[in-house]
Amino acid sequence: MANANSNPAAAGVTPIGLRRRITDHVMTGLAVLTVILVLLPLIAIFGYLVYKGIGSINLAFLTQTPKPVGEAGGGMANAIVGSMLILAIASLLGVPLGIGAGIFLSEYGRNRYGDIVRFVSDVLNGVPSIVIGIVAYGLVVMRQKHFSALAGGVALAIMMVPTIARTTEQMLLLVPQAIREAAYGLGVSRWRTTLSITLRTATSGVITGVMLAFARVAGETAPLLFTAFGNQFWNLKPNQPTAALSLQIFTYAISPFDEWHRQAWAGALVLIILIVGAVAAVRIAVRHGTLAGA
């Protein structure tokens, strides 16, 4: 592609005019400029996150609950555990349903019904997270009459399902038909083939999809505002209001107190580290450990 400019000249064709050459260089320069402009905020965000957050992460931050306004110290331990609780509920509800829907799409959904499900899950993917929060509020909070980790988990589960369904479908479709036929040929029933052969072969891809969905909802705040609600104290009961890291960052960030701002930065850094850590851990487990598939 680099010798595109010299080729016509070498062939004796009229050389490219000055104006066209300048346009070419200007557009290349503009493209490089856009790349720099896009990378700038990325570097700025990660830079400030580490710069502002690292000084505030200490043992107290990781082991204590928030202190009242005006008192220094305290931490987000309850929010870190709360986030894990909500995410565990969300994964328990969302992952089996999402994988099931993915199996349906790839193994039983090569028809009109599959197309409907495929389109609907794409549509679900685009529903704003805050709207999902309203739905979980109506489904769980209104019935229970109070906020709870369960409601937050339901909201996040609804967000996970479409992503997992579509990636699972794509991964299962990559498994060669011959492998399925080999199993059928040995007399293995269809459900057993799907679970022990097809899904097993695609394990690492499916898990990558699950982690993608997990990472997407792990930092979500909007659907938790009126479902999990937040809590200043320890709570491990799924039917009680629960603190979440993202909620705590939000509350602290919009507060007028310097001490809380400092903790918000630390919380944001911990949140990113937890998300990246979880994804990396599962990736490594998939590649080397007991979860290894094909």
Place this chain on the structure above:
Amino acid sequence: MSNQALPRPRFNAPEPEHGPSERGSKVAPKVEPRTAPLLQGKVSEIPDAFFAAAMRLCGFAVVALLGLIVYQLVIGSHLSWHAFGWKFFGQSDWNPVEDQYGALPFIYGTIISSILALIIAVPLSLGVAVFITEMCPVTLRGILSFLTELLAAIPSVVYGLWAIFILVPVLRQYVQPFLATTLGWTTLFSGPPYGIGMLAAGVILAIMIIPIISSITREVLTVVPQHQREGVLALGATRWEMIRLGVLRNARAGIVGAIILGLGRALGETMAVTMVIGNRPEIAKSLFAPGYTMASVLANEFTEATGDLYLSALIEIGLALFLVTIVVNALARLMVWSVTRGQPARSLA
């Protein structure tokens, strides 16, 4: 188990090769016995039927989820719908004390902040996509696409935190005074430079939708057949002319789809916008002034909604937001799909 599964296709592999050579005569009778299970009688059909039903149920549940969302929103908003009707979307009076609700300021804020985000994000994301697919050395390609995708992995609330403490002060001290002196006459950039306001919301939204627009544009550009590029180059075009005539023109529909998909994301984005837009239900002409969006009013007021009508009005805003994003997303999907999976546009013309 998985290691045992791998050699099996090798056992099977020769058979399809037999097929073409002895087409018709020998293959047809050969297939017949293979479809019947070897261990006839031992394989029950009941677990199979049960499993198929369970998987169909999971697939159906996805559709049911969408139905559930619509149901919840419609039921929740009917009180407000009966009270205000269409007037709800035309009134700019939002007064919970007197139970008067009009969604116009929020609709205005959502539209203006999203358009502003698109104006900033579209040239940048197209530039990045074009650079990565058409101009950059192969070694840099992977790194650059990874870095832009990384922007998509940052949670919205972290964007908001960064915007409050870094972006807003920068806007207040440098960008807004500059815009006021150079473009103040347009009245778009007038009034006191708070930093917080519509402009800040637009900028942070732009940063958040750049990875979406650029990654889908990249996907669309790579689908453009290579001979399109070669053809235009062979006619003596410069690289930019090749990109403009051979690549961008062919990918037009897909690029528009990518932009609309970014718009869909911007319309529904909540946390980062709520943290920097100023949250005042007013329709102001200046981009420096604070505003409010549909998503942020839900985030701020939903838990504090005391009256039934108040809550219902908020849910109606949610319903409107839902419907708009559904339409926008469906449109975008169709446009992207028409490029990536449909016939290559005019490739034979």
